């Protein structure tokens with residue numbers, strides 16, 4: 001498992017870079033882990049506050065600096081993360097549908113430990129199981145698509161065991177909101193809520209948006225479904241127009257196109273050009289040409305018919321993930337008469 005350390009603030013980063021911790025308890029003070037860890041859920045769908053109390057024995061040693069090393073399992077990123085902080089509280093994003101697993105060590109420094117940082121041999125930990133629901137989660141496959149960075153839509157599949165006569169609700173929260181808010185406009189299919197449209201209700205990018213789908217039924221309990229994502233990571237660019245094919249110099253051809261109109265910066269888009277060659281009797285061959293440019297030059301075999309279509313997605317410099325756009329319409333040369 002990978003461990004990454006994130007600074008709680010600049011000061012603790014500096015401390016972390018310069019200290020070399022020692023696990024040490026002989027000939028001196030034994031460093032104990034914190035006495036108790038508490039998890040406080042303010043109802044923000046997974047953004048939890050972790051607090052801890054200092055070890056009893058170290059409470060008397062007021063004059064020596066203390067640090068805490070917190071490690072937690074980030075279920076969304078599937079890895080352990082760690083921070084060091086002089087505070088006794090830290091907030092982080094958790095997946096409420098998975099185990100919440102947190103460990104805290106104590107570090108003691110200064111003249112108490114001859115000016116080296118001494119870390120407790122053991123940690124205090126807390127593992128909190130997710131809520132139960134014997135029928136499973138209310139919804140599955142919660143996904144959001146930010147169409148051309150203009151319209152955000154989230155969709156889900158209802159658990160078939162969920163009674164049809166009861167309602168689903170979707171709420172969301174992010175750090176700029178004091179309270180959770182309900183979906184501004186539900187998408188319906190046969191009277192059942194299958195998604196939510198945020199059109200006209202912009203959400204901030206580069207910040208976690210936490211979602212919860214809940215509901216209640218007489219027939220049994222279902223686990224609420226939680227999701228957390230950043231909207232720049234679910235962009236699906238708009239469909240580009242048909243590309244242009246022109247004869248260039250030295251028997252080469254130039255295929256060019258324009259980025260779709262909208263908010264996506266051109267340098268964020270990566271492209272795929274599909275080159276389809278139709279030979280005799282509809283024999284079809286196709287190759288994919290990846291590019292960051294909006295034109296390519298190529299030599300064409302004029303014995304076949306050459307067709308091109310293009311699609312785009314956000315490059316990983318601009319977003320962690322992206323969804324391919326729809327393919328453009330095909331542009332074909334006036335080559336061989338195949339069809």
Ligand SMILES: *[C@@H]1O[C@H](CO)[C@@H](O)[C@H](O)[C@H]1NC(C)=O
Pocket residue numbers: 114
């Ligand atoms: C404290 O550190 C100094 C310098 O590193 C060393 O000379 C000294 O022996 C240490 N004292 C103890 C009690 O470990």
Ligand SMILES: *[C@@H]1O[C@H](CO)[C@@H](O)[C@H](O)[C@H]1NC(C)=O
Pocket residue numbers: 122123124125
């Ligand atoms: C370390 O702490 C964990 C959790 O608090 C405990 O289960 C374990 O027994 C401890 N190990 C030692 C060696 O004290």
Ligand SMILES: *[C@@H]1O[C@H](CO)[C@@H](O)[C@H](O)[C@H]1NC(C)=O
Pocket residue numbers: 043169171180212214215216
């Ligand atoms: C769903 O969650 C919202 C926000 O936390 C809450 O106000 C509401 O009562 C919940 N509804 C059900 C049916 O659990």
